[in-house]
Amino acid sequence: MTADDGTAARQADEFGWVARIAEGDGHAETEFVRRYGRGVRALVRRHCRPGDPAVDDLTQDVLAGVLDRLRAGAIRDPAALPAYIQATIARAASAEYRSRRSEVAISAVNELHAGSDPVDDAAAAQLHGLLRALMQTLPVARDREVLARFYLDEQDRDEVCRSLGIDAAHFRRVVFRARERFRELLLAAGLHES
Amino acid sequence: MNAGTSPHMAAWLESAWLARYLDRRLDADETAWFEAYLLDKPDLLAAVEADNTMRDAIAIDPATLRSSAAPEALAPFAGAAPRGAHRWLRRAGLAAVLALGVGIGAFVQRAPWPARGDGGVIANPERVVFDTMRGENTPPLVQHRASRSRYVFVEVAVPPTATDVHLRRGQRDETLVVSPEGFVSFLFDTQDADEKTPLVVDYAVDGRRHAQVVAVGQLTGEKS
Numbered sequence: 026m027t028a029d030d031g032t033a034a035r036q037a038d039e040f041g042w043v044a045r046i047a048e049g050d051g052h053a054e055t056e057f058v059r060r061y062g063r064g065v066r067a068l069v070r071r072h073c074r075p076g077d078p079a080v081d082d083l084t085q086d087v088l089a090g091v092l093d094r095l096r097a098g099a100i101r102d103p104a105a106l107p108a109y110i111q112a113t114i115a116r117a118a119s120a121e122y123r124s125r126r127s128e129v130a131i132s133a134v135n136e137l138h139a140g141s142d143p144v145d146d147a148a149a150a151q152l153h154g155l156l157r158a159l160m161q162t163l164p165v166a167r168d169r170e171v172l173a174r175f176y177l178d179e180q181d182r183d184e185v186c187r188s189l190g191i192d193a194a195h196f197r198r199v200v201f202r203a204r205e206r207f208r209e210l211l212l213a214a215g216l217h218e219s
Numbered sequence: 220m221n222a223g224t225s226p227h228m229a230a231w232l233e234s235a236w237l238a239r240y241l242d243r244r245l246d247a248d249e250t251a252w253f254e255a256y257l258l259d260k261p262d263l264l265a266a267v268e269a270d271n272t273m274r275d276a277i278a279i280d281p282a283t284l285r286s287s288a289a290p291e292a293l294a295p296f297a298g299a300a301p302r303g304a305h306r307w308l309r310r311a312g313l314a315a316v317l318a319l320g321v322g323i324g325a326f327v328q329r330a331p332w333p334a335r336g337d338g339g340v341i342a343n344p345e346r347v348v349f350d351t352m353r354g355e356n357t358p359p360l361v362q363h364r365a366s367r368s369r370y371v372f373v374e375v376a377v378p379p380t381a382t383d384v385h386l387r388r389g390q391r392d393e394t395l396v397v398s399p400e401g402f403v404s405f406l407f408d409t410q411d412a413d414e415k416t417p418l419v420v421d422y423a424v425d426g427r428r429h430a431q432v433v434a435v436g437q438l439t440g441e442k443s
Binding site: 060061063064065067068070071074075076107108110111112114115149152153155156157159160169170172173176177181182192193194197200201203204207208211216 | 225238241242243244251252254255256257258259260261264265266267268269270271272273274275276277278279280281283284285396397398
């Protein structure tokens with residue numbers, strides 16, 4: 026078997042369900058959602074503003090749109106499927122924000138959360154608790170400000186470093202430790218996604 | 220039905236990509252490529268989801284983050300890191316050296332991944348780790364490449380207290396960042412291999428400058 030044959034065989038095995046979706050196999054559609062559903066939602070969240078309630082709708086739109094293309098047999102190179110999905114996510118998020126008549130400030134998005142649903146309220150309260158726990162591991166005000174500028178103000182690393190007079194290594198340490206600690210807190214609280 | 224995921228790149232390289240992705244240090248093409256790559260990888264998705272959730276939490280309650288950030292506490296400070304951080308760096312650096320350079324390493328300030336057109340994204344280049352600070356006299360640790368990349372990912376251990384680290388070659392001069400593991404790293408283009416012009420990593424420790432020479436020959440196939 027040549028290297029090309031091996032690659033083709035591996036792709037056929039890895040993406041065999043793509044062809045089966047075009048043939049109307051419902052189980053293959055389940056495999057598609059099982060394989061990419063979590064990733065699509067994670068990336069939709071990343072492309073949206075924090076806490077945007079449109080995330081779930083956009084996730085559904087992306088999965089449904091890609092599935093329609095797969096059913097139609099329009100994706101001929103299965104190996105290109107991840108890139109196609111990523112591009113679909115980016116387009117969907119971009120279209121969503123373009124379609125909104127005026128800029129929705131982060132605070133306004135948060136107002137949509139507040140008091141809108143008991144489950145949302147509980148989730149917000151849990152996140153608030155986790156954030157407070159995270160803050161206890163960041164006693165230095167400047168380190169908190171690093172996180173605020175990077176995540177809240179969406180300043181890039183160089184901008185944060187320049188304005189706070191810190192170097193990139195310090196930035197990395199603060200953000201890296203905060204991420205790791207927050208992930209531990211999520212796990213401890215049973216709030217991690219799976 | 221195949222329940223697996225698409226192939227992974229080397230773990231150390233994947234971690235480096237992830238760190239740069241989360242730090243928003245990838246350009247648009249690199250971001251699109253990496254997002255497509257991580258779509259079906261639960262371990263990477265877990266890290267992205269945690270970062271997403273932290274961002275959400277901060278947005279929900281920005282006051283918690285900023286309530287104690289008094290202006291005087293935010294005054295810029297000189298130098299790299301506080302003394303406590305240096306102590307932590309020292310321990311981390313020593314651990315990394317003892318572990319023979321398993322550290323991921325931070326990247327140089329410029330975009331380390333050359334533009335597409337050379338066979339696409341560098342999925343798994345050769346990796347050369349100078350895990351002691353004795354320079355060219357000590358053979359480096361080499362992880363052979365799994366791709367046809369012409370680039371070599373080079374990591375060099377420096378003293379944990381090193382500051383103002385530069386990579387110099389001829390007239391070129393780039394600032395490097397010391398990773399929490401005590402390494403600086405950069406990509407070396409083997410097609411730019413002028414062996415007469417050495418690569419020099421120089422840095423300051425306690426106000427004195429030190430230089431570490433990386434022999435180009437060790438990066439271009441004369442490593443043993």
